[in-house]
Amino acid sequence: MNKRQLEELVNSLAWNDGYGCYTRAGFEKLIWPTIAETARWIIFFDIGNMHDLNEIHGHSGDEFIICVTDDPAREPSNPLQLCERLQVIFSENGVPATFAIVPVHSKSLIENVDPAVRLVEEAKAQNRRGRIYFETK
Numbered sequence: 001m002n003k004r005q006l007e008e009l010v011n012s013l014a015w016n017d018g019y020g021c022y023t024r025a026g027f028e029k030l031i032w033p034t035i036a037e038t039a040r041w042i043i044f045f046d047i048g049n050m051h052d053l054n055e056i057h058g059h060s061g062d063e064f065i066i067c068v069t070d071d072p073a074r075e076p077s078n079p080l081q082l083c084e085r086l087q088v089i090f091s092e093n094g095v096p097a098t099f100a101i102v103p104v105h106s107k108s109l110i111e112n113v114d115p116a117v118r119l120v121e122e123a124k125a126q127n128r129r130g131r132i133y134f135e136t137k
């Protein structure tokens with residue numbers, strides 16, 4: 001495998017063309033190191049009925065991460081407002097989604113995402129899907 005082929009392989013594993021977003025590995029290895037200093041909130045969400053969407057757009061997981069960063073020159077970001085807007089869009093299209101918002105508390109992406117994952121998993125286990133959960137600790 002030559003260098004060009006290797007770069008193409010890495011890029012194909014880091015980006016999902018069907019959904020127009022980074023894969024978990026791509027986000028963790030390529031994006032997180034560049035935004036960890038300004039990251040303020042992690043939004044983790046689980047999309048229901050993902051099988052139907054995957055049939056249209058190709059395979060992806062059913063869980064997604066959004067990292068909200070702040071620019072000191074602008075108003076602080078409002079992750080709850082973002083989730084509410086996304087919730088409306090999903091709902092209007094008949095797609096259930098469960099969101100968890102947690103503050104960034106370390107330089108490790110995994111350490112920041114884990115509390116949000118737990119919130120979503122607890123909600124799913126209690127059959128409380130399609131809601132937004134917010135942790136402020």
